[in-house]
Amino acid sequence: MIDKIKEHIVEVEQFTADSKEAVETFRIKYLGKKGLLKEFFAEFKNVANDQKKEFGQTINTLQKLATDKVNSLKESLDNTSESQGVYNDLTRPGEPIELGARHPISIVKNQIIEIFSRIGFNVSEGPEIEDDWHNFTALNLPEYHPARDMQDTFFIQTNPDILLRTHTSSVQVRYMENNKPPIRTISPGRVYRNEAISARSHCFFHQVEGLYIDKNVSFADLKQTLQFFTTELFGKSKIRLRPSYFPFTEPSAEVDVYWGLETETDYRMTKGTGWLEIMGCGMVDPNVLNNCGIDPEEYSGFAFGMGIDRIALLLHQISDIRLLSENDVRFLEQFRGAL
Template sequence: MLEKIEDLLVEVGNFSSANKDEIEQFRIKFSGKKGIINDILAQFKEVPNEQKKEFGQKINTLKQAVEAKLEGLKNATTSTILFEKDDLTKPGFPSELGTRHPINLVKNRIIEIFRSIGFAVADGPEIEDDWHNFTALNLPEYHPARDMQDTFFIETNPDLLLRTHTSSVQIRYMEENQPPMRILSPGRVFRNEAISSRSHCIFHQIEGLYIDQNVSFADLKQTIQYFTTELFGKSKIRLRPSYFPFTEPSAEVDVYWGLNSETDYRITKGTGWLEIMGCGMVDPAVLANVNIDADKYSGYAFGMGIERIAMLMYQMSDIRMFFENDKRMLEQFKSL
């Protein structure tokens, strides 16, 4: 048995390799649970008493030799790897650049435009109550206009719902602050609609609100004129009479896109005009609901769908592309 250990010591001393797999096999062979050292230790009880001391010393010598060999091989391998990593003459690996989502790109651009004329950003919860989402906005219970927005209600509490517009943020802000106020409320909204190339049950809105003394419809028109010129580079707009429960008078805003290409004809249906948002003067009943004196203050509000603006800016025909996380589409926005 002592001679076998001597042979093993010679084998350990002669072993050399830079291959990780070979080094691991060497470790398992000698130091593994079923390795040579444990096998020899299991035979220790069969060694005559007079040889046990020498036998034990030899086993320790073998064990230390294996550990020293493994440590030496580990250091040599690590040094080689570090040298390879620090070799500045080797070609590098390019790092992939990330990109912002097109919805965020458009949202940030809109916020930037309105911030330049004094609008601040306000936020609110996506799970709303009936008061802030409907009633305070001049949509009392059983009001027929509620049917305009198919709503996701919370089953366990019928007073709670997923907000259908970010106008609820404006109500919360007006409850907590007094005029003058000039805010934007961007965010995600939810409506129980069929998903198609033009509509989705989840989308993003950005709404604006300005309340102060002597605010007029002319102020609203001038603000929208400035916005369309900055965002689209197009200054020709028109306002068509419309209806929203929380504004009076109300209007739809169209921007003249032009008819310079086949795409222009397609997206404007041959008219050259594109609808981009709704707007109007804040209804005095809404101001009364949030304890703002409608005789002293007036204001305007506007709102638009961010997906709709993004589809116009990037000439995209299917709203579902914004929600599919297709890298082929997202990579097109790396330079933006």
Template sequence: MSNPSISDLFAEVQQAIDTVAQEELTNAEAIEQFRIHYLGSKGRVKAYMEAMRHIPAEQKRDYGQLVNAFKQAAETRYQSAKEQLEALSEQAGPTSLDLTAPGEPVPLGARHPVSITLERIVAIFERIGFAVADGPEIENDWYNFTAMNTPEDHPARDMQDTFYIVGIPDMLLRTHTSNVQARVMTTRKPPIRIIAPGRVYRNETISARSHAQFHQVEGLYVDEGVSFADMKQTLLYFAQEMFGATKIRLRPSFFPFTEPSAEMDIWLGIDTEENRRLTKGTGWLEILGCGMVDPQVLENCGIDSSRYSGFAFGMGIERQTLRLFNIPDIRLLFENDVRFLRQFSSAL
């Protein structure tokens, strides 16, 4: 700072006070420049204070009061402008955003492939009048085995195949969702038309094709005059809707709770290498088990088998999922690997 005369210095400080009040501070950049120019470490306030050494002793008091007035005016003006700008920003809200700036992507999750498959199966059967029924995963022996006509010496009752609850020998983790069928038949009167999706457990070695826990969908239809032909037509409709299959076949089989029993296959053909591999060169792929409800099962659940008949079917959801999405290993469905699950985001 130059060394003006004492009277000029007083006049300059007074003029600076008037200038501070007239500064236009309309944005953050102008406010910051104001702070640097007047209140910064090399600003005018500090320069005027350093000029105090040139003021005669009898005038130091007046000069000090004038410089303090200038400092207070600059600080007041700075704080006022800053608060006004912040208030305007809050009032403006979203309009203060730069709408031309590129948006930040929002990460989306994905439904599990088993859930996708389950919902497809449920939707197909709901369209033809089946209702969803549910039941407990921890079940007693009667609903899981006895009501389903499973003999006491049946291998499925062995601990090698079933998870029993420690200390409660009559309780177990259900091995199929047939327990839901038993509970429905003991609490409702025909006609009954339900599907029972849910998680089941079996004491199996975990491998690429099997797991100790998996999901099933079982179906049950009980009414007067229900025939094997009704079951066949129902399952043909499912195969067409689910897989686009042109034909099915029913092979004789055995289940304790149905008689007669059958395995249902769908025709894939052998026109592609994938179909040849899946069907082992036959063109046919096994999908589910089915059959007419054994009269003894109806009687066990309090339904008159001389008046009513019915059919039942069941399938593993994981098997259908592997087929639909060409997944090579069932263990991938249970590992919750985000890299694997992210592949199904387009199936939302």
């Protein structure tokens, strides 16, 4: 009987099949309710005591081999069938291509660029790792100037003259050094400040700063430019300018847009005033023009700057600025289809 079982072991090892039906017939032959293994186990009680151990081990070997053979053949045939279904069926529809979504920062930045391009502003860019001259000194912030404390800066440890730019005004300095007036440019980009991360602030964020230098540029030109921008972006035509201080502009102002008080959200965002601060601006300080090789006796100009992140939070009603940098697909998919 043991020799007969061993013959079946050899047969199982050599068995192959090219169809699921053949595999099922093989399974029933050995592993079915009326299969050979059940018969062999039934014979166990008739085997001499000195042969029971070898008999049992041989049956177990046959059972394991038969089970493994059935499983491997089924898996092989399933893979072959799936492969043929994918590659041989020319009528099978193609795999859908998942469309991505623009990031809300990109959406708002593109909107801002498009609005200013309509009134003649080009786009200028510069390095995020900057030197002290372009980030501070040329902008009327010499060494030890107290206004430097307004921006908690990330300095490169091995070289205190090198830092992560705190504003894109450094791009404007580079542009003025390499271009003659008239100048009309906006500078979008990422900036860095050593601030505590919370729902309303982050250690890196995005800005768009604008610059216009020409003969006889006045504060009235600045106000009309900002009036056009706020109307186009927010659909709000009422703005106000409050006196403020920036080292590189004089006079300087904060720009507020009248958001209204129509909803509970409006009350919360504007703290019940209806007014919302959106940017800073001012006339370019003559010292800055001098530092960049432009004659302040012949030319004047204005500059403005705004945070793209804050505007994105406002326009899309996003409650936490950290969502903009966490790359959560569930959050980003909400902007699918946006330009």
